[in-house]
Each structure stands twice: as C-alpha cells, then as structure tokens.
Amino acid sequence: MNAKLRRLFLGTVLILTSGGGQVALAAGAGSASSSGGEDAALREARTLIDRERFEEALAALEDVVARDAGNADAWNLIGYSHRKAGSYGPAMDAYAKALAIDPRHTEAIEYLGELHLALDDLAEAERQLARLGEICRSGCDEYDELEEAIASYRAAKGG
Numbered sequence: 001m002n003a004k005l006r007r008l009f010l011g012t013v014l015i016l017t018s019g020g021g022q023v024a025l026a027a028g029a030g031s032a033s034s035s036g037g038e039d040a041a042l043r044e045a046r047t048l049i050d051r052e053r054f055e056e057a058l059a060a061l062e063d064v065v066a067r068d069a070g071n072a073d074a075w076n077l078i079g080y081s082h083r084k085a086g087s088y089g090p091a092m093d094a095y096a097k098a099l100a101i102d103p104r105h106t107e108a109i110e111y112l113g114e115l116h117l118a119l120d121d122l123a124e125a126e127r128q129l130a131r132l133g134e135i136c137r138s139g140c141d142e143y144d145e146l147e148e149a150i151a152s153y154r155a156a157k158g159g
Contacts, residue, residue, distance in 0.1 A: 038073075039064065039067075041060045041061070041063045041064045042060070042061070042064050042071075042073065042074055042077075044060045045057040045058075045060040045061045045064070045074070045077055045081075046077070048060060049077060049080065049081060049084075052084070054081040054082075054084050054085040055081075055085065057077065057081045058078060058081050058082070058085075061074050061077055061078045061081065062078075065078070070101055071101075072097075072098045072099075072101040072102040072105050072108065073098075073105075075094050075095070075097040075098035075101065075108075076094070076095065076098040076105060076107055076108040076111065078090075078091075078094040078097075079091045079092070079093075079094030079095040079098060079108065079111060079112070079115070080111050082094060083111065083114070083115050083118065088115060088118065088119060091115055092112075092115060095108050095111060095112040095115065099112070104135050106132060106135060106136055106140060106142040106143075107142055109128050109131055109132050109135070109142065109146075110128070110132065110142035110143075110145055110146045112128050113125040113126075113128030113129055113132075113146045113149070113150070114146065114149050116128065117149055117150065117153045122150070122153060122154070122157075125146070125149075125150055125153070126150065128146065129143065129146050129147060129150060132146060
C-alpha cells in the first residue's frame with residue numbers, strides 16, 4: 001500500500017477515534033462526499049484497501065455509491081481498487097465519475113495519471129501532472145507523488 005493511502009487511513013482512524021466532536025476528512029482525502037461525512041462502508045473500504053483486499057473493498061464501495069452516487073471519494077477509491085486489481089477499463093470509468101463530480105479531486109487526478117503510466121501513456125500522465133500543477137503544485141502530495149511516478153517510469157523506460 002502506498003504511503004499516502006496509509007497516511008490517509010491512519011489520519012481517518014485518528015479523527016474518528018479522537019472523540020473530538022465533528023468528523024472531518026483527513027488531509028489528502030481528496031474531497032468530501034456529498035453527504036458531508038464518511039460513512040461506515042467507506043471506512044471499511046479504506047481498511048480493506050489498506051490490506052490490499054481490493055475485491056472486498058469494491059463491494060463496500062458499490063454500497064456507498066448505490067446510496068450516494070455523488071460521492072467523489074468513493075468513485076476515486078473504486079478506480080484505485082480496480083487499477084490495483086489490474087482492471088484498467090473500470091478504473092478509468094470510475095476516475096471519470098469522480099472527476100465529473102469534483103474536477104479538482106487531486107487524488108483522483110494523481111491516480112488517473114498513474115493509470116496512464118500503467119497503460120504506457122506518458123503524455124497523458126504528464127497532462128494530469130500539469131492539471132495538478134494548476135490546482136496545487138506547492139505543498140501538494142498528489143503532485144509530488146505523480147511527479148515521482150513519472151520520473152520512475154522514465155527511468156524504467158530508459159528515458
């Protein structure tokens with residue numbers, strides 16, 4: 001599991017267990033769902049993703065979007081789970097849904113860029129990096145991580 005997702009999971013756990021009243025999304029969570037908080041199925045999906053149990057996470061996430069089709073975070077995690085399971089077409093569709101809901105969802109943009117790298121489409125990955133640069137270049141983990149993924153891709157391809 002990548003470091004950002006692990007931080008996201010741990011941040012969510014800290015927030016939810018702190019008992020500090022109002023629930024807020026952890027840093028790097030992307031965007032808030034349209035319902036204003038993270039429900040149990042979404043928390044369960046994050047736990048399953050952290051354990052790399054992507055098929056089970058997808059089932060929990062499908063429950064989330066069945067109740068709230070406007071949940072960009074859930075669509076993003078559906079895309080992430082499909083991508084990690086090697087199902088690139090459904091991943092692309094899910095990222096498109098997340099970004100249709102929230103065009104500035106930095107995590108979905110980063111992951112879409114990583115998907116394009118998996119598909120050997122460096123030019124499109126670089127377009128996603130430029131998109132992130134327009135939104136959050138300074139102090140943006142998603143920009144830094146996609147930039148690093150592109151550099152690793154180039155090094156692996158000898159260019």
